[in-house]
Structures are given as structure tokens and as C-alpha cells.
Amino acid sequence: MKSILGRKVGMTSYFTDDGRFVPVTVIEAGPCTVVERRTKERHGYDAVALGFGVLKRRRVTKALAGHYKKQGLEPARYVREFRDDIEGLDVGSSVTVASFEPGDRVDVVGVSKGHGFSGGIKRHNFSGGGASHGSMIHRQPASNGDTNAGRTTRGSRRPGHFGVDRTTQQNLEVVRADAERNLLLVRGPVPGAKNGLLVISRSRKAKPAGANS
Numbered sequence: 001m002k003s004i005l006g007r008k009v010g011m012t013s014y015f016t017d018d019g020r021f022v023p024v025t026v027i028e029a030g031p032c033t034v035v036e037r038r039t040k041e042r043h044g045y046d047a048v049a050l051g052f053g054v055l056k057r058r059r060v061t062k063a064l065a066g067h068y069k070k071q072g073l074e075p076a077r078y079v080r081e082f083r084d085d086i087e088g089l090d091v092g093s094s095v096t097v098a099s100f101e102p103g104d105r106v107d108v109v110g111v112s113k114g115h116g117f118s119g120g121i122k123r124h125n126f127s128g129g130g131a132s133h134g135s136m137i138h139r140q141p142a143s144n145g146d147t148n149a150g151r152t153t154r155g156s157r158r159p160g161h162f163g164v165d166r167t168t169q170q171n172l173e174v175v176r177a178d179a180e181r182n183l184l185l186v187r188g189p190v191p192g193a194k195n196g197l198l199v200i201s202r203s204r205k206a207k208p209a210g211a212n213s
Helices: 062-071 120-124
Strands: 001-016 021-029 032-038 047-054 075-084 103-113 166-178 183-187 197-202
Touching: 001 047, 001 075, 001 183, 021 166, 021 197, 032 062, 032 075, 075 197
Parallel strands: none
Antiparallel strands: 001 021, 001 197, 021 183, 032 047, 047 075, 103 166, 103 197, 166 183
């Protein structure tokens, strides 16, 4: 199964076996435990729920504690469902980075960093106005469109809340999978801050072998 949950550790650089010096993101991925198996007969679809991390006892509700006790497992802090490559996985099975190999392509999902309330230049990459003396508009947004509408048109690019969005980086290359230390090295940046939760799965837009990365 080439799907796993992980925690962003940070970025570094790495020499590959073929001599490339590439920037990589270090992800502490797994080990994840299958905490529930959903079947088409009972739930309407086939999937497995992977648990990652340890949940403090005081944060476990009675209903959740009863569910894990019935499964014979420890409560997990994060739980996510996956529907691909789940053959042979039952409750209690472990998923590690050993299933990944250098050269694999993955999609990484995370929550982007928050920037609070931001202006148009920072949020939408506006060019801004003149910077010399006499210009009264440096970083302010320009016209908002129709003045007769009496409202802001939906979809207008304006100042506002920036960040904290579910973001997916597609088709990233796996540079190394260290099963002994549960580390996954992925070429390039991934969404979110350090220690943020990441969902790694097989890429849906993998490039053919030999294509430029």
C-alpha cells in the first residue's frame, strides 16, 4: 500500500545515487496502523482507516475508547481513510515507508501556513502602484468593479484571510525511503509548517519513466 500518514520534519539537501544534488522535504511517515476496515457489503464502499500518532488518554471520549477497545488497539491521534491498494490489509495491520521506493511519484496533502489578514500584493501577487513621491497608491488594491452593485462581487481578488487551506502538491518524486527510521525523503517543498500532518498517496498524475522531473 503506497499511502501513509506522516509529520513534516523540515527541509534539507540530498545526494542521490545517480549524483544529483536535490532539495528534499523530510517526512516522518508512519508506522500507521489499520484501525478500521470498511467493506462494500456493510458500508457501501471498500476502504481502510489508518491511524497515526498517539492520542492522550484524557482526550479520548468514552465512545472512541470503546471502539478502540473492541478493536484491541491504542487510540490514534490522526485517522484518515484510503481506498486504493488496500488488498490484504486487515484491522491491526501496519503500514510503513517500506512500501515506497526511490523514483515513486506521490501526492502530498497538507494545510498551508497561515498568514492572517493579508493585502492584495501578498495574497494575490498584485504588482502595486508607483513607489515614487506623488503616488498616493503604493500597496492598495485598485478598483473593485461595478459601483452600482452595492456589494463585492463573488470571486473578486481582494484583501482577506490568507492561508490555512487544504493544499495538494502533486507528482513529487520519492528520493529515499528509510524504513529503519520511518523517514521519507520527497523532492521539493510540501504544504504546511513543521510538525504538520501530511497525507501521502500514490500520484494520480505520475509522469512516464524517463520524463524530465
